[in-house]
Amino acid sequence: MALQVGIVGGGQLARMMIAPAVELGLGVRVLAEEPGMSAGLAATAVGDYRDLDTVLAFAKDVDVITFDHEHVPQDVLRGLVDAGVAVHPGPDALAYAQDKIDMRTKLAELGLPQPDWAAVTDAAALDAFIADHGGRAVVKTPRGGYDGKGVRVVSSSAEAADWLDGLADGAALLAEELVPFTRELAQQVARRPSGELLVYPVVETVQQGGVCAEAIAPAPHSAGRLADVAAEIGEAIATGLGVTGMLAVELFQTGDERLLVNELAMRPHNSGHWTQDGSITSQFEQHLRAVLDLPLGDTAMRAPHAVMVNILGGPAEGTLGERLPDALSAHPSAKVHTYGKDPRPGRKVGHVNVAGDDLDTVVYEARAAAAFFLD
Amino acid sequence: MALQVGIVGGGQLARMMIAPAVELGLGVRVLAEEPGMSAGLAATAVGDYRDLDTVLAFAKDVDVITFDHEHVPQDVLRGLVDAGVAVHPGPDALAYAQDKIDMRTKLAELGLPQPDWAAVTDAAALDAFIADHGGRAVVKTPRGGYDGKGVRVVSSSAEAADWLDGLADGAALLAEELVPFTRELAQQVARRPSGELLVYPVVETVQQGGVCAEAIAPAPHSAGRLADVAAEIGEAIATGLGVTGMLAVELFQTGDERLLVNELAMRPHNSGHWTQDGSITSQFEQHLRAVLDLPLGDTAMRAPHAVMVNILGGPAEGTLGERLPDALSAHPSAKVHTYGKDPRPGRKVGHVNVAGDDLDTVVYEARAAAAFFLD
Numbered sequence: 001m002a003l004q005v006g007i008v009g010g011g012q013l014a015r016m017m018i019a020p021a022v023e024l025g026l027g028v029r030v031l032a033e034e035p036g037m038s039a040g041l042a043a044t045a046v047g048d049y050r051d052l053d054t055v056l057a058f059a060k061d062v063d064v065i066t067f068d069h070e071h072v073p074q075d076v077l078r079g080l081v082d083a084g085v086a087v088h089p090g091p092d093a094l095a096y097a098q099d100k101i102d103m104r105t106k107l108a109e110l111g112l113p114q115p116d117w118a119a120v121t122d123a124a125a126l127d128a129f130i131a132d133h134g135g136r137a138v139v140k141t142p143r144g145g146y147d148g149k150g151v152r153v154v155s156s157s158a159e160a161a162d163w164l165d166g167l168a169d170g171a172a173l174l175a176e177e178l179v180p181f182t183r184e185l186a187q188q189v190a191r192r193p194s195g196e197l198l199v200y201p202v203v204e205t206v207q208q209g210g211v212c213a214e215a216i217a218p219a220p221h222s223a224g225r226l227a228d229v230a231a232e233i234g235e236a237i238a239t240g241l242g243v244t245g246m247l248a249v250e251l252f253q254t255g256d257e258r259l260l261v262n263e264l265a266m267r268p269h270n271s272g273h274w275t276q277d278g279s280i281t282s283q284f285e286q287h288l289r290a291v292l293d294l295p296l297g298d299t300a301m302r303a304p305h306a307v308m309v310n311i312l313g314g315p316a317e318g319t320l321g322e323r324l325p326d327a328l329s330a331h332p333s334a335k336v337h338t339y340g341k342d343p344r345p346g347r348k349v350g351h352v353n354v355a356g357d358d359l360d361t362v363v364y365e366a367r368a369a370a371a372f373f374l375d
Numbered sequence: 376m377a378l379q380v381g382i383v384g385g386g387q388l389a390r391m392m393i394a395p396a397v398e399l400g401l402g403v404r405v406l407a408e409e410p411g412m413s414a415g416l417a418a419t420a421v422g423d424y425r426d427l428d429t430v431l432a433f434a435k436d437v438d439v440i441t442f443d444h445e446h447v448p449q450d451v452l453r454g455l456v457d458a459g460v461a462v463h464p465g466p467d468a469l470a471y472a473q474d475k476i477d478m479r480t481k482l483a484e485l486g487l488p489q490p491d492w493a494a495v496t497d498a499a500a501l502d503a504f505i506a507d508h509g510g511r512a513v514v515k516t517p518r519g520g521y522d523g524k525g526v527r528v529v530s531s532s533a534e535a536a537d538w539l540d541g542l543a544d545g546a547a548l549l550a551e552e553l554v555p556f557t558r559e560l561a562q563q564v565a566r567r568p569s570g571e572l573l574v575y576p577v578v579e580t581v582q583q584g585g586v587c588a589e590a591i592a593p594a595p596h597s598a599g600r601l602a603d604v605a606a607e608i609g610e611a612i613a614t615g616l617g618v619t620g621m622l623a624v625e626l627f628q629t630g631d632e633r634l635l636v637n638e639l640a641m642r643p644h645n646s647g648h649w650t651q652d653g654s655i656t657s658q659f660e661q662h663l664r665a666v667l668d669l670p671l672g673d674t675a676m677r678a679p680h681a682v683m684v685n686i687l688g689g690p691a692e693g694t695l696g697e698r699l700p701d702a703l704s705a706h707p708s709a710k711v712h713t714y715g716k717d718p719r720p721g722r723k724v725g726h727v728n729v730a731g732d733d734l735d736t737v738v739y740e741a742r743a744a745a746a747f748f749l750d
Contacts (some may be wrong), residue, residue, distance in 0.1 A: 002696050002715065019394035022416060025695060025713030025725070041397060041416065168595075235568075280708055294706035302677050302730070320400060321377050329670035334653050338400030340377065350400070355677070 002027045003292055006059055008036030008049050009068025012266050012339035012348065013284075014275070018042050020285035026292070030068075031058040038339045039068070052079040057086045066245055066291040067267055069096040071144070088244040088291035089191060089266045096241050100142040100174045107261055110240045112233060113260045114251070115179045119172035123157035123164055130155065130174040138176040139163065153178060153209060171193045180258055181252035185219050186271035187234035189247040190286045193293045196287075197238055200279065200299045202230035205250070205271045208312070211346065212270040215308040216363065217278055217301065229259055237264065246287040248272060270310065270348070275299075277335040277353035280304025303355035305362045309370040311350035314343025316375050319349055326370035327352075334369035349373075376400045376545070378667055381434055383424050385412030386644050387723065387739045388659075391651070395660035401667070405443075406433040411447045412556075413714045414443070415464075417419065421602060427454040434460045440621055442642055442665040445472040446519070459651055461617035463568060463666035471616050477519040482636055485615045487608060489636045490554045490627070494547035498539055499574035505530065513551040514538065520579035526601035528553060537725025554635055556627035559596050562609035564622040565571055568668045572613055573661075575654065575674045577605035579623070580646045582704045584694025586721065587645040590683040591738065612639065621662040623647060640691045645685065645723070652710040652728035657701040678730035681735045684745040686725035689718025691750050696727060702727075703746035709744035720750050 003026050007014040009030025018041055021028035029044040030037075030053070038042065047054035049072050056079065059065050064086040065105060077091035089097075096103040104117045120126040130137045139160045141150040154160050163173055184207060188200035201218035220226065230251060238247045241264075248269030250262040271284035281289075283295030289296055314320050320338050329338060331354075338350035350373065353367040381748035382389040385407025393416060398405035399419055404419040405412075406429070410416065424447050431454065434440050439461040452466035471478040477708060479492045491508060495501040505512045514535045516525040529535050537547055552671075563575035576593035593602065605626060613622045616639075621655050623644030625637040647658035656672025658665075689695055695713050702711060706729075713725035725748065729741040 001694075015397060015404050016417075023712045024392060024699070025711075025715055041393075059419040120460050125700075164637075280710075289703065294700055296707065297703065298708040300708070319377075324399070324671055328664065328672065332671065333675070335398075335584075335655075336400075337398045340400055 004029060004062040005288055005292065006031065006062035006065045007039070007042075007068055008055060008058070008065060009033065009070055010039040010043055011068045012038045012341070014039035014042070015339060016067040016268065016273075016284045016337070020282060021288055024285065024288070027290055028288075029058070029062060031055065031111075038341060040340070045062050050076060052076045055080060059083070063087055064291045066287065067094075070094055072268060074098070075133045090242065090244065093243045093266060095243050095256055096263055098143060100140055101155070101172060102142075103264060104174065104176075104242060107237070110236060110324070111263055112236055112240075113258060117176040118175045120175045121160070121167060121172045122163075124173055126154075126157040126160060126173070127341045130157070133177040136178045138178055139279075140174040140176065142172070142174050149210075162242055179252045179262075180255060181260075183219075183253050183260065184262070185222070185230060185251040185253055186215065186269070187230045187249040187251060188269070188272045188275070188283055188289045189234040189238045189243070189249065190283075190296050190299070191238040191243055191245070191247065192296065193244045196296055197235055198296045198299050199231040199234055199271065200275060200283070201301060202227050202251075202275065203271055209346070211310070211312065211348070213275050213310050213312065214367075215271045216359075217274045217308075226253075226257070226259070233259060233261065237261070245282050246272065258366050270308075270351075273337070273351050274306045274308035274353055274355075276337065278302055278355040301355075304357050305359045306355040306365040307354065307359075307362045309352050309366040310348055311338070311352065311370050311373045313345045313347055314349040314373055316343070318342070320373050323373045327369050330372065331365050331369035334365055336369065378405060379664055381406065381437035381440045381668065382414070382417075382443055382674045382699040383430060383440060383447055385411045385414040385418055385435070386443045387716070388713060389414035389443040391415070391643065391657075391659045391712070392663055395657060396663055396693055399589065399660065399663070401663055403663075404433070404713070406430065409736070412569075413716060415715070420471070425451060430455060431458055431460075434458070436486045439463055439666045441662065442469075445641060448539075454546040455500065465617065465619065466600045466614050466620045468641055472520060474568070476499055477513055477517075477593065478550065478639060479551075480615060482612070485611060486634060486638055487611055487615075491552040493550045495550045496539075496542060496547045498536070500527075501535060501539070501548070501550055507530070508552040511553045513553050515549040515551065517549050519546070524585075554627045554637075555630060556629050556635075558594075558628050560597070560605060560626040560628055560634065561590065561644070562605045562624040562626060563644070563647040563658055563674075564609040564618070564624065565665045565671050565674070566618055566620070566622065567611040567665050567671060569621050569675040570612060571671055573671045573674050574606040574609055575647065575650060575658070576676060577602050577626075578646055578649065584721070586638060586685070586687065586723070588685050588687065589742075590646045590649050591734070592649045592681045592683075595734070601628075601632070601634070608634060608636065612636070620666045621647065621658050635682060645726075648712070649724050649728055649730075653677055653730040659697055670682075676730075679732050680734045681728065681730040682734075682737045682741040684727050684741040686713070686727065686745050687749045688720045688722055689724040689748055691718070695748050698748045702744050706740055706744035709740055711744065
């Protein structure tokens with residue numbers, strides 16, 4: 001019997017684990033939120049991941065439980081562990097991905113570079129933080145946000161009054177300085193339960209409306225110290241937070257060449273999709289290897305440059321499939337990945353990877369191929 | 376609704392089409408011979424591919440029918456076409472892959488280089504052929520052979536007496552000269568129904584006991600004229616025989632630098648497995664694109680060298696999965712592909728691909744990694 005990985009969540013990240021699982025000979029089973037999701041081919045159950053009994057039933061006969069997202073509640077995670085199920089990343093690590101104030105507190109303990117921040121519970125505290133940071137701040141709900149949701153840039157507490165008013169007893173908002181960054185980077189790290197750890201080359205990411213639009217690997221002008229610092233930060237977080245599986249660390253690079261930790265994701269991440277065609281071991285294969293505590297694969301690049309361009313939204317009418325022939329015809333070296341999702345404005349429905357020797361060519365090919373899927 | 380490919384046959388070739396289908400967003404359905412086969416994840420039906428009704432039922436709602444093997448009978452193939460199903464490769468092309476005498480006859484018509492051959496129906500004719508070709512000949516049953524089965528090297532018709540005695544009325548055996556080749560090559564070609572055609576770099580194959588054991592891409596010392604001739608032969612066969620999808624042409628290279636056509640396969644072929652990790656477009660993705668008449672992908676290599684080493688047989692006890700940790704640990708750059716098949720002496724149960732800059736290193740890594748799965 002092959003090793004079996006159970007993935008909670010049926011989105012595109014689970015979908016993209018199917019290919020490497022099939023090739024390596026690993027079994028993969030998905031607990032999907034509903035029928036017909038991206039990872040439907042491997043769905044063996046449909047149910048509510050917030051229900052412990054549902055997840056426990058799904059977890060029978062798998063060697064490890066891992067995740068398509070970080071939203072599985074702590075009581076479910078801990079119920080799995082109590083029942084003897086291997087869970088990677090585990091509840092303690094995931095808690096830091098689930099609560100941004102806990103994450104900031106932990107990174108501060110570890111002495112890692114991050115934006116100034118404060119947990120604020122009332123308007124006065126938020127206004128004081130804003131005043132101390134040049135008249136503006138980023139306010140975040142600590143839980144449940146992603147892809148720019150749950151994040152606002154404000155110049156007065158009044159702009160977050162609804163969030164402040166809605167705070168439960170003991171709850172807080174996260175206030176962060178608005179970092180004057182020159183660009184955003186992302187560092188992928190893989191770590192096994194037994195401790196082996198490998199980093200990928202740091203990448204530059206381009207965001208549009210709070211959503212990752214492109215990733216360029218390696219980040220231009222990152223050779224040497226910058227790449228080393230990014231890797232060291234990634235390693236320190238993976239080890240310090242006890243992350244198992246893939247970790248993505250989103251970083252701000254400042255004008256004075258500092259790197260500050262923005263967000264964390266404890267799973268394959270959009271900023272690492274380029275690894276499917278640009279790295280010897282994709283982040284999806286690596287995640288499977290890591291959570292099963294199998295030896296990690298080589299993270300070296302297959303080519304000097306690799307670029308990922310998201311297909312955001314897709315065409316206003318029709319399907320991605322209808323655009324496929326023209327895109328493939330015009331760009332035979334582009335690797336098109338689609339998620340089996342219906343087009344909808346702003347929705348991540350696919351991406352294009354291109355790898356090669358010349359960065360300008362690689363960027364052009366990836367952007368031009370992705371554009372065939374938009375209006 | 377995504378484009379749907381229906382694959383007849385649930386073996387490893389069908390299995391390896393799953394990964395690129397998922398990534399490109401193509402639907403893939405498999406008619407498996409029995410439950411639990413290599414391509415089981417995509418199996419939507421289990422049944423007898425020799426039964427037209429079974430195959431017609433499977434073919435409902437797919438955009439094209441293609442194959443894991445060449446054994447689907449002509450009446451079933453023609454029944455599909457008559458019912459309006461797109462079938463690639465089609466019956467006319469597959470007939471040449473199903474009957475080696477028909478194939479030799481057609482290649483002769485096309486003026487393509489091949490070993491001397493004759494269709495022989497009795498002992499006297501076979502002995503005459505043997506006498507004319509240095510006292511030895513290769514005798515083949517025209518139908519049903521693969522991986523060295525149905526092939527004998529004989530020095531007298533007595534050694535093929537059982538086959539001769541068993542010949543049906545009008546049937547013949549194929550006699551071929553025993554070519555004094557210096558090595559074997561294989562040429563992969565992709566061709567769409569609408570005519571677009573692309574070739575891969577010619578590879579050197581190493582056979583053990585009639586079974587492909589290794590493939591080295593590109594074939595060492597093949598730059599220039601040799602590669603051009605191999606490509607021209609492949610193109611001429613794909614076009615001349617009307618092949619759609621992937622075509623593999625197995626070639627003998629002689630001491631006087633001629634290339635002679637040995638065997639044909641009209642599907643992804645063992646000699647092309649290296650493309651999964653060594654080419655921008657794998658033969659499995661390319662086959663899907665070709666049979667759907669989608670534009671073909673770039674066949675350029677991802678690295679200067681790529682090597683595939685088969686895992687033949689597997690361990691005498693235990694599973695391939697039990698060997699995985701040590702293999703991955705020792706060879707982090709090796710790409711291990713397994714087929715979900717139980718080990719059995721001589722059986723193809725998986726392969727290892729390695730790509731890189733230095734041929735000696737690549738060969739060593741692939742062989743050493745594959746050896747972890749043997750006793």
